[in-house]
Amino acid sequence: MNCSDANPSLHKTALNDTKTYKIIIIGAGVAGLCASNILRDNNIDDYLILEARNRIGGRIIAINIEGRQLELGANWIHGVLGNPIYELASVNGLIPIVQSSSSHTVLAAMEDGAKLPFAILQEMYEVYSVFLKRCEEYFLCRYLPPEGVSSVGEHLRLERDLYLQKLPEQQRKSRLLVFDYLMRRETCIIGSGDLNAVDLMEIGSYTELPGGNISLPTGFSSILGPLAKHVPPEKILKGHAVSVVRWNNAAEDETQLLGAQMKEKQKVEILCDNGKVFYADSVICTVPLGVLKHSAKTMFQPPLPDNKMTSIEKLCYGTVDKIYLEYDRAFFTSELSELILLWDKTDDTADMASRWYRKIYSFTKINDTLLLGWISGEEAKYMETLSFEIVSEKCTEILRLFLADPFVPKPKRCICTSWWSQPYSRGSYSSIGVGGSQLDIQTIAAPLYAQPHHTIPSLLFAGEHCHPSFYSTVHGAYLSGLDAARYLCELPGIVNTQQDPVTAASDSSNSKQTRTQTSADADADEEARAPQTSSSRCENKNVSQKDASTSDLTLTVEGTADLSSWLHGISLN
Template identity: 50%
Template sequence: MEDIDLLELGSYTELQGGNISLPSGYSSILEPISRNIPHDKVLLNHRITSVRWKLKPCIPEEPEEDKEQESDDSDKTVVDINETQDINSDYIVIKCENGAIFHTRSVVCTLPLGVLQTESKLFSPSLPRNKQESLQRLLFGTVNKIYLVYQRPFLEANLSEILLLWNDDERNCKSKNLSECWYKKIYSFAKVSDTLLLAWISGEEAEYMESLSNETIAETCTMILRKFLNDPLIPNPKQCVCSRWKSDECTRGSYTAMRVGASQLDIADLAQPVCINTPTGLKPVIAFAGEHTHSNFYSTVHGAYLTGRTAAQLLVSHVFAEDTHNELTVECNDTDLSSWIQNMAL
């Protein structure tokens, strides 16, 4: 808790009602949202290595040694473009690890906050300075799940969750070595089914857990259960499956929180698109979306969904207005998820 800004706790909006369990996982949400998108337009295994923006059309790319230089406009969200440049030309070149290259006039960046914090050289030139500073002020924490699968039921039928409460002597590590006390950050074991338990762990301890084998984690969890249930016959799980969000290079953490010194203004800065100033007005070239760009619903799936729609609608209104024969139309009922969720944030 010492990492969280208490003054910003009220910035998060809690929706009414409880959590919703999706039996089929998030695919049950993705399917209706993406059913109108042609399958050949969704490209998997295209890990991006560089995003070169603010390029002058029809001019060869700069030499490799110039790629890491900061833009003269690195402290601006709006940059200027010469009037002689073709405003309908491609401004962005995206390169992928598999060798694929894409040229585009605009892009929606949905990279997680943790990736944006660690991959500073992904954009060339660098993102505007105010965005870089906001990126570093926000906290991208780590929360991991530990699933324990058992051969047979062993908990009482009326027991749904085991909450762990260590006394002060046991809870406080006598050394800074996480190997001796990482497991004391596990705060509960929830019964998903008679033979499946779910444990939660967060913070530095969750990051340390990611360096351990599943076998070591399973043995440690068994030790905890035997201790708190006072039963030396608690069986070992037949399988242990853990999430490892921090070490995953595509996430680098779980979700956004307000670090001490951060505020909603930092999220607002991240949400602002990077635009170019053309003779016909402002033109967004990089729009940003994700849970870290919603000032009320950060750390949530609905925050990511809403900002994704906002970014897409921004580009539709600017880009496709210039090219009507490629206009994209998606039918959407006014009573859908976004309409009532957005009202909660007002």
């Protein structure tokens, strides 16, 4: 995104085409659509959504190929109990009353075509699940890991080595290959191309909702219908990429403010790439974390506070891509559902061109003539630079190698996603990097006030990266949008209702005490941040900043016996 200030003539032209609103939402993904619905429910009609793409949905998108719908983005509803996306889908008839169960038969093969006994696969799956749960316990129990171990990858490898040392030499290699496969798969689940980049003490901060992973018969993108049906089309301006957000136009006069001389809150100015300019009292920014990492320094004027920028850097934002292979005829046996690729040890120092494809961990059968592969990290970014034809040829080589079948046909069509290359996503979803914490998520989500005496924030943030327990999920994005919109709706002066002036003044005073970030205290120490739940910006409005910073951090986690739900809706049983 380019700053419009670099082109004065563009800015001059833009001023001739301005609009003013009470609230502007940047982004028509799940967070933005949810926020707009909350505003509507509170009788706020003076809002607008600016969407950079020519469609809604953000990282939810499907394409139609010869009558077949392929989901390029989000795939599953993660969990049932307490999941608003599941409730939304259920109420709107997107989930069948009777769920049909189908067996999932896997074949684990090595590079020489040898097949691994299922008993070994099941053993290592169960062992790996235990090791992963141990990683999560560090957050839940708050005890320290072994010295020198700070990442999930390091801890899993430590556990792996201790386990394999107890086995005879001839039993280790096959189990090592399975373990490496599970770790490659985990990178796609967590959303980080390297598990060594994921913080060990914080992986347990993600809350897994019970119920496993649910697929929608009509495709996950069908959830956009219920989300957007109450948003008037004229409220969404597509093709309006935001380049600059001037959220504190009085910043240069800040040192001159003295008591009664303090000015009233100025409008937030939003400049779009197409030259249009908009103004709002408050802005809810729902752009993905990848876009913030790439453009925050030039997008926001004045720059975001240092602690918010530091938190943006501390979170990981990985790339996870899909590879669809479509065939004229079926060649997987009718009972086979997934081919697991047990690659020999990969030389990470080798040229990317000779190793990118070794990050593909399996091919899953979507139907008889359609396969799906997953790839993550730097390898996924490299794949995005290749033509579909090159990817298709390499996948054919892989299938022939692992199936020990030189007659595996070439696909008639190959479609690869490119989430890293997309300028309005810059990746797939977030995780907490080494040295980061839930507090960084809360710092990013915290509202910004142009001046300490203002009662209405100029800038709020939402998106999956803004939910401290459900980051990386669609329901996390949904709840963060709900949270930001409700926070605004509960402030005096936002909703058009009559209110006693004394009560309004009291509410304003209490609300002002809980702001976690203002332009005046932007560089406050991290220990001053108050832990928040997903809706704490609304619920803790009347808690003083002192009380918030000293209150105990509690976490309630509802357990689940479904250990396979961390896989993409796939059970090995």
